[in-house]
Amino acid sequence: MKTKYADEKTDLEKILQTIYDKENNPKEELKPENKTETISWKDFEKVDMRIGTIISANDFPKARNPAYQLEIDFGPLGIKKSSAQITSLYTKEELIGKQIMAVVNFPKKQIATFMSECLVMGVYGNNKDVILLNPERKVENGSKIG
Numbered sequence: 001m002k003t004k005y006a007d008e009k010t011d012l013e014k015i016l017q018t019i020y021d022k023e024n025n026p027k028e029e030l031k032p033e034n035k036t037e038t039i040s041w042k043d044f045e046k047v048d049m050r051i052g053t054i055i056s057a058n059d060f061p062k063a064r065n066p067a068y069q070l071e072i073d074f075g076p077l078g079i080k081k082s083s084a085q086i087t088s089l090y091t092k093e094e095l096i097g098k099q100i101m102a103v104v105n106f107p108k109k110q111i112a113t114f115m116s117e118c119l120v121m122g123v124y125g126n127n128k129d130v131i132l133l134n135p136e137r138k139v140e141n142g143s144k145i146g
Contacts, residue, residue, distance in 0.1 A: 048105035049121070049145035050074050051135055057092040062112035068092060069114055075142030077104060080117040088129045101133040101145060 052072035060067040066087040073079050082102065086095075103119040110116075122130035135143075 046105075047103055049101055050077065050104050051099055051139050051141060051143040051145070052077075052080070052102055052104075052118075053141050054095045054098050054100060055079065057095040059092070060112070060114065062114070064112070067111075068095070070095070070120065072100065072102065072118065072120070073141050074102075074104060074118075075140060077142050080104060081115065082118045082120050083111045083114055083116045084120045084122075084130070086120075086122065086130050086132065088127075089125075089131065098132070099134050099138060099141075101135070 052074040054070050055073050056071040058069045060069045060083055063083060063085075065085050067083050067085045068087060068090075070082045070084055071079055072082060080102075101121045103121065104117075106119055108115050108117050121133045123133065125131050
């Protein structure tokens with residue numbers, strides 16, 4: 001009988017401690033856009049991020065949102081195409097020769113009449129404009145991000 005009540009007391013203490021912790025250590029509520037699912041290291045290792053150099057940039061008038069059609073040289077991985085919504089911050093001319101970071105192992109995705117083969121990575125600025133991620137120094141095309 002004592003063991004049963006001891007177990008119930010322990011459970012009740014745990015519940016009370018949880019309530020106390022929540023009341024005395026309030027955590028900032030995450031906004032819906034900031035909530036993310038935790039992934040394992042094994043999951044992360046599946047994402048193949050590489051450095052490439054943009055070798056061509058063309059207008060993409062058939063895209064739903066303003067975008068460029070890019071061709072990117074990833075060295076030993078070859079040249080891959082991507083559609084990127086970066087027209088508000090970058091001209092086609094300034095993109096040529098720019099090194100960028102991209103995910104290269106997503107399946108191909110059709111965007112209007114264009115087949116995108118990689119995902120160019122960037123950061124959303126204040127106006128939701130995409131600011132491209134790029135290495136601090138020039139590196140070899142195809143270099144793996146780690």
